[in-house]
Amino acid sequence: MTTSTAAPSSRLIKLAALALTAGREIMAIYAKPLAAREKADLTPVTEADEAAERIILAGLHKQDPATPVISEEAAAAGIIPKTGERFYLVDPLDGTKEFLSRNGEFTVNIALIDKGLPIAGIVLAPALGRIFCGEAGSGAFEAEADADADAAVLAWHPLRARTAAADGPVVVASRSHRDERTEAYLKCLKVKKIVSAGSSLKFCLLAAGEADLYPRFGRTMEWDTAAGHAVLAAAGGSVGLETGEPLTYGKAGRGYDNPAFIARGA
Numbered sequence: 703m704t705t706s707t708a709a710p711s712s713r714l715i716k717l718a719a720l721a722l723t724a725g726r727e728i729m730a731i732y733a734k735p736l737a738a739r740e741k742a743d744l745t746p747v748t749e750a751d752e753a754a755e756r757i758i759l760a761g762l763h764k765q766d767p768a769t770p771v772i773s774e775e776a777a778a779a780g781i782i783p784k785t786g787e788r789f790y791l792v793d794p795l796d797g798t799k800e801f802l803s804r805n806g807e808f809t810v811n812i813a814l815i816d817k818g819l820p821i822a823g824i825v826l827a828p829a830l831g832r833i834f835c836g837e838a839g840s841g842a843f844e845a846e847a848d849a850d851a852d853a854a855v856l857a858w859h860p861l862r863a864r865t866a867a868a869d870g871p872v873v874v875a876s877r878s879h880r881d882e883r884t885e886a887y888l889k890c891l892k893v894k895k896i897v898s899a900g901s902s903l904k905f906c907l908l909a910a911g912e913a914d915l916y917p918r919f920g921r922t923m924e925w926d927t928a929a930g931h932a933v934l935a936a937a938g939g940s941v942g943l944e945t946g947e948p949l950t951y952g953k954a955g956r957g958y959d960n961p962a963f964i965a966r967g968a
Contacts (some may be wrong), residue, residue, distance in 0.1 A: 703858030713814075714835045714843075717824045718853035720761040721810045724754035724794060725828035728801075728810065729849050732829065736802055741778050746798045751775055753929035754794035754810060762812075764792055764833045764957050769814075772958065774925045785952060787925045788816045793925040806830050807900030813928035818950035823932025825902050834861070834906040836936025842909050863939035863967035864911035870894035871914035871967075874904045883962070891915075905930025908967045909937035916965040924951050924958045934965060 704760055710718065715725040731750040733784075738746040755775045762771050770783040773792035790812065795801060797808035806829035813823040823838040830851065833856070836842035845856035866872070870892040875884060876899075887898065904926070928951055931941045941949045941963055949963045 710835050710843050714837055715853050718813050721824045721826040722851055724757045724810050725826050726849050729828050751795040758792050758794055779906055780934045790814055790927040791925045798898035807903055809901045811902050811929035813932050815832045815951045817827045817967035818952055820928045820932035823929035824931050825906050834933045836933035842933050842937035860919045861937045863909055863968045873915045874899050874907050874913040881920045887917050902930035904932045908939050914967045919962040922960045938968045
């Protein structure tokens with residue numbers, strides 16, 4: 703059972719402030735002509751990814767120096783610290799393709815993992831002016847947040863994932879990564895509506911009760927999903943494998959990638 707406090711904890715507020723600082727730098731770069739280069743895994747990276755990562759890594763080191771951090775761009779460069787049961791997962795700019803296409807559906811993601819599960823997470827969509835957070839035992843929250851927002855004074859309101867209506871779920875699917883398995887899965891459902899969205903925003907739409915189901919059969923990395931997973935779980939939703947087992951984190955043997963999963967509202 704998910705409980706909800708009146709407002710985010712001090713830990714979430716600190717992480718939200720850090721995400722907002724990174725978001726301001728991203729939006730400053732977003733306002734300029736954009737360029738990208740290709741990483742070894744053939745995915746794009748921009749100046750904004752790298753600038754946001756520097757801000758977040760420095761901030762986490764100051765806030766919680768004893769807890770290791772696995773972050774996307776550092777990991778791409780082969781820098782992956784040894785972790786115990788507790789560590790952070792960071793995607794400084796999830797949805798780089800959305801960033802480059804300027805559709806606004808990119809996010810800043812910070813998650814805290816403990817014993818394989820995401821226990822706290824922040825998802826900021828700076829171009830959309832939305833910030834989401836969630837923590838196990840405390841609930842999930844959303845606020846409007848422009849580029850100059852102060853996390854400590856935002857008007858946070860609680861989120862609760864909804865139960866799908868009798869006439870079928872609203873399904874949210876990847877804007878950039880729809881595949882044949884996803885299409886086949888959707889054909890087996892009585893789907894009311896399909897909504898396309900980019901980045902970890904998909905988890906947050908479920909947490910906010912704006913959608914009911916997010917199936918993902920294509921490859922994702924742990925830093926892509928952890929923060930959104932934390933928000934959804936805190937809102938009463940779940941993220942599980944096709945077998946029904948929960949999606950877990952710290953899968954070093956897999957190179958920190960995820961198997962197929964299905965995210966659900968209440």
